[in-house]
């Protein structure tokens with residue numbers, strides 16, 4: 310019997326490229342929603358996983374003026390950041406409030422790569438962050454051992470109840486999802502959060 314003619318090889322769908330990667334993590338789709346940062350190797354506690362200079366720092370009230378001063382490319386990058394309209398009804402300030410880090414002196418800083426870290430409450434957040442005014446850098450450091458493939462998280466706030474209004478989600482960390490009576494009776498994690506070192 311004649312061999313059936315071979316089907317032409319179908320082109321494979323391209324493997325999704327991470328939006329950003331360095332030696333420690335890559336930014337890709339997260340089950341929490343949108344993008345997140347995932348360890349690309351086992352990372353020991355105390356490892357500096359990222360330092361980044363801000364795209365800009367600004368008082369919240371000057372966000373339109375600051376945005377207007379960006380180049381077209383910077384504006385495009387800014388507009389690709391996550392945007393929650395909970396407390397702002399215009400996209401430019403809404404992106405700012407969804408992504409800004411406090412950087413002292415009443416200024417919020419936008420960091421294009423670091424904005425992809427999702428939140429978990431202390432003691433479940435795997436990383437902490439520190440603003441260095443003299444160096445003009447935000448530094449992210451692991452505060453526990455992180456396994457390859459695990460999502461790396463930071464604590465956005467010390468008030469988990471404010472996450473829904475300010476960021477549009479309810480936290481799914483064990484501190485937030487464990488019923489209160491179980492926490493008290495079984496000694497489950499008690500919650501509380503890191504106050505970011507700035």
Ligand SMILES: C[S@@+](CC[C@H](N)C(=O)[O-])C[C@H]1O[C@@H](n2cnc3c(N)ncnc32)[C@H](O)[C@@H]1O
Nearest residue numbers: 341342343344391393424425426427428476478
């Ligand atoms: C600073 S951004 C973090 C990165 C974002 N996921 C993205 O795609 O760019 C903040 C937004 O991420 C999402 N997010 C962060 N932490 C989350 C969590 N623990 N659960 C669900 N969504 C979360 C929310 O939509 C929030 O408004």
